[in-house]
Amino acid sequence: APAVEALVAEYNAKNAGKIKVVIEPQPDYNAYEQKVRTSLAAGQAPADIFTIKFNPTTATFYQSNLLMDFAKVMDPSWKQTFDAGSLEQSTVDGMLKSLPMETAILPIWYNMDAFKKVGITELPTTLEGMFAAFDKLKAAGITPTSQMTGDTNAWTSMIWFSHFAVSLGGTNVWEKSFTDPAFVEAAKLTKRMITEYSTSDAVGLGAGGSGGHFLAGRTAVFSNGPWYAGRADLAATPFFNSIKIAGLPPAGSTKDFMISRLQANICAASSKDKAREAAIVDFLKFLTSAPSISKLAETSGAMFAIKTDYRPTKPLQKQFYDVAAAAKTTAFDLEAALGSEATLEFAQQLGALALGRISAEEFCALVDRKIER
Template sequence: MKRTCALIAAAVLVAGCGGGQTATTEPEEGGAPGKVTLEWWHLSTSDPLKTIYETRAKEYQAANPNITVKMTVLENEAYKAKLTTLTQSGKAPDVFATWGGGVLKQQVDAGLIKDISADVDLTNFTTASMAAYQFDGKTYALPTDIGMVGFWYNKKHFEKAGIAEPPTTWTGFLDAVKKLKAAGITPIALAGKEKWPGHYYWAYLAMRIAGLPALQQAGTDHDFTKPEFVQAGQQLKALVDLEPFQRGFLGAGYSTPDGQSASVANGKATMELMGQWAPTVQADSGEGLGEDLGFFPFPEVEGGKGAITEAFGGGGGMAVGADAPKEALDFLKFLTSTENHTKAVESGAVLPVLKGVESAVKDENLKVVAESLASATGFQLYLDQAYPPAVGAEVNDSVAELFAGAKTPEQVAQDITEVAKSESE
């Protein structure tokens, strides 16, 4: 799943209140269980996941003859529009795809989502995979996929510049940038025109300096002017001041022939900070690095409250409508069982959300990501999904202006705060 899809998905807004959409139930004579039609909405319109989900529905129906699973399958934009229309009427599908975070919280607050905390066993799910679907100690969805952002890099460039190992500290990262420049190599490719790739830097630095609880607290008190958030901008400015990006980066796209991904794929730049889809996009937009492509997590910032084992990214899950019948939750448990999830991971469609399933990942690059996620001690959802969409958009815009030299770190923090407070009123 490309990040552009995630951005579109983050724009889903909900309003209204009331119960969820109720499945169709036809009672049978003699008190026998009635026939049930489950409304299942998802957005896996392409294979392998499209066929996998069709197969799961048929298998579940075969094992439960009284149940019919009616699928509504839409691509991101259409899904966003249709789900918004339904939730605004105070209803929700029986089982439906969610990205968690701020949008799911709005749906929970509107009374549209079932609290499944007491009905599911979460011990087999990884810590990172559950982060986007839990609020105030309660669980409102189960994850089906997860991913994280990290540095994808050219191993040969590192070797040429005398960098023995990927940096694990921010100081070490800045030193690596200097070494690459000294060797005549462009250190980093960035799609400045599209803004969202740049916000990854500020978000990760905020995580590493302020810590995950501070980001969560900012979602409540709407205050991003605290010293740690300003420091995140200052450290990002320290990177920008090294002029590490490719020429014309402010006008560059992400997946275009001369954009961020292609610059790394064609050996014109060494690194990009990007999600788990990076190798696929690199292969589509450029030559690709093959075995010379490596991955490492965003470094720790010395003295910061965050840890290198805390990941930043997104994923997908399934929620149950507030008024859905008990069969809806049973179907969700079936979808996320170890056996069925392993099959989806083996197909390359998703990354593991269950412990011990990392071995099912076949792609070597994705296996590194999966192992990082499996051992993650914390997880932060994309800021434009964790917070209301307007706040996420302001993060993107303000950070882009910092890259361009048009805003100071203090102005970035202040402007994000103003939008956050305005949205909370």
């Protein structure tokens, strides 16, 4: 990202002749995650500094001696700059082998210009009202939502499923067996979204296609995190200023929550070279300082686990902060709660569910087998 490049250039200029940070671009995050896993499994850190999505799968990386334990190098003043809850979530067995950097809420995005075309000016507040609104959109030739079953996590549809599951089963739903009725009903609702209210190419579609439909105005409802709000191609759309974000209308008894996650945690390679270790820590203190984070937040639209006085001025980015503040509680999405193996199975079986090859009960049983408990 340009903002990160600018910060690295600033740091390198201040430390010329002493420390030089070099960025290795990672255009494909799924490939990057695989590279990290493969490298660590081979007994080698992928870089001096790298990022992970913190979840039960990546938490196993903490068992490796290749990673620096920040708990041993973090002074009180640096520790106080982080959100305490995010630090706690990132701590495993007393070890802090990754720093919480980017956080996210994962709301539903509504193109209100599209809704206004069918006479709807307010967000639906009930599930019945949502389906009625979607039926009006369909009747007007507008595909209601962007769904997908492709990639390693069926990203946008995984977000919808997570909203349904938490509303039906409570914020602790991920602690239950995946064969619990809450997950079965969430699977049925997600299948309905794909088969009745999405594009014809949703089965097998990746995140680029799902987002592309929304950007092109072919779909009226989308789901993604705050980083997407800073995209230039989104800002260039004719409906950009009409976008509203919110949770889904409740499918069950749990209401007024928001799906959230630790989106990116920073890891560092452990080193017996004390000068190298000190250089890594020095750069990370700079990168996670309030001024640096404010610059990143302003340009990217992302949200962070570091305390700053930054408040966005751009309306869409401000909505993310407002929605997060208004939520009475939060719950993880499926990937953040259950890890990559269960999420991959979710994505692989979601297409079969949508095509009617397996039932919702069978779908949930298949995913349940991949969950490590």
